[in-house]
Amino acid sequence: MKNKEKKQIPVIGQGINKKAGITIFTLVMLIMGVIIVCYHNPLANQTDELVKKIIACTLIVIAVIAFIKFYDKITQLPFELYQNRRLIWRLAKNDFKRRYAGSYMGAVWAMIQPVVTVAMYYIVFQVIMPQKATLVGEGIEVPYLVFLTAGLVPWFYFSEAIVNGMMALLEYEYLVKKVVFKISILPIIKIIAATFIHGFFVLVLLIIAWFYGFTPSLYTLQIFYYSFCMFVLVLAVSYTTCSVVIYFRDLQQIVNIALQIGMWATPVLWNLGSFSKKAQMLVKINPLVYIVEGYRSAIYEKQWFWEDFYSTMYFWIITIGLFCIGALVYKRLKVHFADIM
Incomplete structure (x- = not known):
């Protein structure tokens, strides 16, 4: 019962449960990743561009994994x-x-x-x-x-x-x-x-x-x-x-x-x-x-x-x-x- 109540802690005061919170965060990170991959600067060095994209996408993946694993601990602070x-x-x-x-x-x-x-x-x-x-x-x-x-x-x-x-x-x-x-x-x-x-x-x-x-x-x-x-x-x-x-x-x-x-x-x-x-x-x-x-x-x-x-x-x-x-x-x-x- 306690675990169930814990999962239903709202993130921004709107009654968002754990599943919805993870989904929203993942979608935001996914959109950010797509924008990074699709972005192209013709004036920049293409090798540098590729390195930046790889680093950015790697950080996004790490962020999503960490958010899913530590959801309750991370979201409690902004909610308070x-x-x-x-x-x-x-x-x-x-x-x-x-x-x-x-x-x-x-x-x-x-x-x-x-x-x-x-x-x-x-x-x-x-x-x-x-x-x-x-x-x-x-x-x-x-x-x-x-x-x-x-x-x-x-x-x-x-x-x-x-x-x-x-x-x-x-x-x-x-x-x-x-x-x-x-x-x-x-x-x-x-x-x-x-x-x-x-x-x-x-x-x-x-x-x-x-x-x-x-x-x-x-x-x-x-x-x-x-x-x-x-x-x-x-x-x-x-x-x-x-x-x-x-x-x-x-x-x-x-x-x-x-x-x-x-x-x-x-x-x-x-x-x-x-x-x-x-x-x-x-x-x-x-x-x-x-x-x-x-x-x-x-x-x-x-x-x-x-x-x-x-x-x-x-x-x-x-x-x-x-x-x-x-x-x-x-x-x-x-x-x-x-x-x-």
């Missing part, structure tokens, strides 16, 4: 998030306000921070050490400040959200020890709170780009898409890190070091286009490259995200895989959270 969506929103706003509680200017500091940060980079790279315009495409030159800010904005979002998401359970330790509270919502609360600050950074980025002649267009709306990509990626990683850090507190220091290295491994301060095609493929293994370059495309390269087809497919396959891993790790370790804390 959907079920508690209103509570998540309220707690995220409270978390954002609490960050500036007690300060005279309150949440105004969230607006001052991005302005001061960009002003500092302007003084360094435009006044003290003037940088030449960055060539990002055929005949497209972008002032280095615009190029740099477009890379820093998503990176700041990632670095803050990944740390906050990792420390969510430890910060709300008193809630973790409450049996009736759904602690699975804590990481997403911290990430949403970081998203509020990211919104101010994006506004500053748009103002700077406009000042240099890059007026907003329909392409600029893609910032919402790439912000969503970052949100899902951070959420996927956070469920693994927030679970492991309770058992292994040194993970916090390891992540901080990894972020320092990651900033240089990601084309935040340097131009990806200055590398060879082979080197670019290696760098693009990092899913953050897709987002950082996406922000720049939305601001000044005027390119739609689906035009970079393989990068888009790769990003979402990897992100879905990371979320499944995070859900499994969280499910496996959470039973002892209260005891260890």
Whole structure:
């Protein structure tokens, strides 16, 4: 009887049972695989195209097998998030306000921070050490400040959200020890709170780009898409890190070091286009490259995200895989959270 009830856990709150959930996921992955196989870029190297298709299809098959095998564990987490969506929103706003509680200017500091940060980079790279315009495409030159800010904005979002998401359970330790509270919502609360600050950074980025002649267009709306990509990626990683850090507190220091290295491994301060095609493929293994370059495309390269087809497919396959891993790790370790804390 218990097993039967377990199989009928809805995935998105609409009463979808296990069989239907697996069918829907498999169909989505199948459609994605067909699109990848049928996609053809006549300008690309055909050998590279074949390798990309094989890798993508292999990852899809692995994802489907893992989803079928661990269906109950994987789907429980997104269901809990959907079920508690209103509570998540309220707690995220409270978390954002609490960050500036007690300060005279309150949440105004969230607006001052991005302005001061960009002003500092302007003084360094435009006044003290003037940088030449960055060539990002055929005949497209972008002032280095615009190029740099477009890379820093998503990176700041990632670095803050990944740390906050990792420390969510430890910060709300008193809630973790409450049996009736759904602690699975804590990481997403911290990430949403970081998203509020990211919104101010994006506004500053748009103002700077406009000042240099890059007026907003329909392409600029893609910032919402790439912000969503970052949100899902951070959420996927956070469920693994927030679970492991309770058992292994040194993970916090390891992540901080990894972020320092990651900033240089990601084309935040340097131009990806200055590398060879082979080197670019290696760098693009990092899913953050897709987002950082996406922000720049939305601001000044005027390119739609689906035009970079393989990068888009790769990003979402990897992100879905990371979320499944995070859900499994969280499910496996959470039973002892209260005891260890």
